[in-house]
Amino acid sequence: VVASLVAQAVKIHRLIDEDKRRLLDENTHLRQELRERYDFSNLxxxxxxxxxxxxxxxxxxxxxxxxxxxxxxxxxxxxxxxxxxxxxxxxxxxxxxxxxxxxxxxxxxxxxxxxxxxxxxxxxxxxxxxxxxxxxxxxxxxxxxxxxxxxxxxxxxxxxxxxxxxxxxxxxxxxxxxxxxxxxxxxxxxxxxxxxxxxxxxxxxxxxxxxxPLRERKADLLLLVDHFLEKFAQEHHRNIRRISTPAIDMLASYHWPGNVRELENTLERAVLMCDGQVIHGHHLPPSLQTAEASGTVTRVSLKDAVSAYEKDLIQDTLKTTRGNCAKAARLLDTTERIVNYKVRRYGIDAARFKS
Ligand SMILES: Nc1ncnc2c1ncn2[C@@H]1O[C@H](COP(=O)(O)OP(=O)(O)O)[C@@H](O)[C@H]1O
Ligand SMILES: [Mg+2]
CATH class of the missing domain: 3.40.50.300 (P-loop containing nucleotide triphosphate hydrolases)
Incomplete structure (x- = not known):
C-alpha cells in the first residue's frame, strides 16, 4: 500500500512538473507571438x-x-x-x-x-x-x-x-x-x-x-491587399481565393485619402460583403465607385456595367476551371453553349487559362 501511495505521489509530482513546463512553454510562445505581432515583419x-x-x-x-x-x-x-x-x-x-x-x-x-x-x-x-x-x-x-x-x-x-x-x-x-x-x-x-x-x-x-501617403507607393498596394484579404478571410472564416482584376484596378485608381487604414477598412468590408470566393468591384464601397464620377473613369450605362461584370465573372470562372468551359458552365449554373457564346461575344481567350 505504501509503495503504491509513493508511486502515486511520484506520478502526481511528474504531472505537476509537466504542467508547469507546458505552461512555461506556452508563456514563452505567447510572448514570442506578442513580439512578432509588433515586429518589423508586420510592416x-x-x-x-x-x-x-x-x-x-x-x-x-x-x-x-x-x-x-x-x-x-x-x-x-x-x-x-x-x-x-x-x-x-x-x-x-x-x-x-x-x-x-x-x-x-x-x-x-x-x-x-x-x-x-x-x-x-x-x-x-x-x-x-x-x-x-x-x-x-x-x-x-x-x-x-x-x-x-x-x-x-x-x-x-x-x-x-x-x-x-x-x-x-x-x-x-x-x-x-x-x-x-x-x-x-x-x-x-x-x-x-x-x-x-x-x-x-x-x-x-x-x-x-x-x-x-499610400497613393505615392502603389507598389505596396497589391502586397497590402493580399495581406489584408488573408487576414480578414481568416478572421471572418471566409474562403476568399482572390480579387478580380477590375476590382484591383478600382483600388489602384483610388486616391486613398485615409491611406492604409482606409484600405484596411475597405477590404474588411469587402470580405464581409463577399458571398463567394472572389472579391469583385461591387464588393467595394461607393466612394471607390464615385472615383469614376470625379472623372478618373468615364461613366457607364447599366448595360455596359452588367456586360463588364459578366465578362469579368466568366473570366474568373475560367481561371478557376483552367479554361474548361463545361466546368465553368456548371459553376455558373448555366449551359456550356451560353458560356461559349459569351466567350466569343466578349472576345475572351479561354485557351489563355489552360496552362
Ligand atoms: N505598412 C503597413 N503594413 C501593414 N499594415 C499597415 C501598414 N501601415 C499601416 N498599416 C495598418 O493601417 C492602420 C493604420 O496605421 P497606423 O500606424 O495607426 O497609422 P497612423 O498612426 O499613421 O495614423 C493600422 O491598422 C495598421 O496596422
Ligand atoms: Mg495614428
Whole structure:
C-alpha cells in the first residue's frame, strides 16, 4: 500500500512538473507571438520608401535617439513606432502611447507626469504618469502637433534635462525613456503661426522619418491587399481565393485619402460583403465607385456595367476551371453553349487559362 501511495505521489509530482513546463512553454510562445505581432515583419511593403523606412528603423534601433515620424493619418506611423521599440534594446520594457490629440488640455500634464496625493481635488493617491510608466522603455507621443503651448514647455524641459516633476510635487524624477513622436501636422507652418515652439521642434527633429501617403507607393498596394484579404478571410472564416482584376484596378485608381487604414477598412468590408470566393468591384464601397464620377473613369450605362461584370465573372470562372468551359458552365449554373457564346461575344481567350 505504501509503495503504491509513493508511486502515486511520484506520478502526481511528474504531472505537476509537466504542467508547469507546458505552461512555461506556452508563456514563452505567447510572448514570442506578442513580439512578432509588433515586429518589423508586420510592416508590409517593398516600395522604395518602405525599404528606406526599414533601414531607418534598423539604424535607430540600437540608439536612444528621439525619433519623429511624419506622414498623413493612416500611413502606418504607429506601426513604425512599434517596430522601433520592439527591435530596440528596450524591447522587453514597456511601450507606452499617449494620444496627445485625444487628451483634454487640462489632463495632459497629469497624464504625462503623474501627480502627488492632494495635488488637486480628487487626487486621493499618488499616480504615476506615462513618463514614469515607460521607464526603461519607449514613450510614443502620438499627434505631437496637437499639444498646447504650456505642455510644450514642459516637454521641452524633459527632452533637454531628462527629468520632470509630478503635478503638485517638488521631487524631481529622472526619465529614462526613448521618445518617439508622430504627427500629421505641418509643424513648420505651426511654428510660423505661433502654435508650435521652434525650440521643441529642434529637439524633436533629431531623426525624422517621412512616411509617404499610400497613393505615392502603389507598389505596396497589391502586397497590402493580399495581406489584408488573408487576414480578414481568416478572421471572418471566409474562403476568399482572390480579387478580380477590375476590382484591383478600382483600388489602384483610388486616391486613398485615409491611406492604409482606409484600405484596411475597405477590404474588411469587402470580405464581409463577399458571398463567394472572389472579391469583385461591387464588393467595394461607393466612394471607390464615385472615383469614376470625379472623372478618373468615364461613366457607364447599366448595360455596359452588367456586360463588364459578366465578362469579368466568366473570366474568373475560367481561371478557376483552367479554361474548361463545361466546368465553368456548371459553376455558373448555366449551359456550356451560353458560356461559349459569351466567350466569343466578349472576345475572351479561354485557351489563355489552360496552362
Ligand atoms: N505598412 C503597413 N503594413 C501593414 N499594415 C499597415 C501598414 N501601415 C499601416 N498599416 C495598418 O493601417 C492602420 C493604420 O496605421 P497606423 O500606424 O495607426 O497609422 P497612423 O498612426 O499613421 O495614423 C493600422 O491598422 C495598421 O496596422
Ligand atoms: Mg495614428
Amino acid at each position: 508590409v511593403g517593398s516600395s522604395g520608401p518602405m525599404r528606406q523606412i526599414y533601414e531607418q528603423v534598423t539604424q535607430v534601433a540600437g540608439t536612444n535617439t528621439t525619433v519623429l515620424i511624419r506622414g498623413e493619418s493612416g500611413t502606418g506611423k504607429e506601426l513604425i513606432a512599434h517596430a522601433i521599440h520592439y527591435s530596440s534594446l528596450r524591447a522587453k520594457k514597456p511601450f507606452v502611447k499617449v494620444s496627445c490629440a485625444a487628451l483634454p488640455e487640462s489632463l495632459i500634464e497629469s497624464e504625462l507626469f503623474g501627480y502627488e496625493k492632494g495635488a488637486f481635488t480628487g487626487a486621493e493617491a499618488r499616480k504615476k504618469g506615462r513618463f514614469e510608466l515607460s521607464d526603461g522603455g519607449t514613450l510614443f507621443l502620438d499627434e505631437i502637433g496637437d499639444v498646447n503651448l504650456a505642455t510644450q514647455v514642459k516637454l521641452l524641459r524633459v527632452l533637454q534635462q531628462r527629468e520632470f516633476e509630478r503635478v503638485g510635487g517638488t521631487e524631481t524624477v529622472k526619465a529614462n525613456v526613448r521618445l518617439v513622436a508622430a504627427t500629421n501636422k505641418d509643424l513648420e507652418r505651426a511654428i510660423a503661426a505661433g502654435t508650435f515652439r521652434e525650440d521643441l521642434y529642434y529637439r524633436l527633429n533629431v531623426f525624422t522619418m517621412f512616411v509617404p
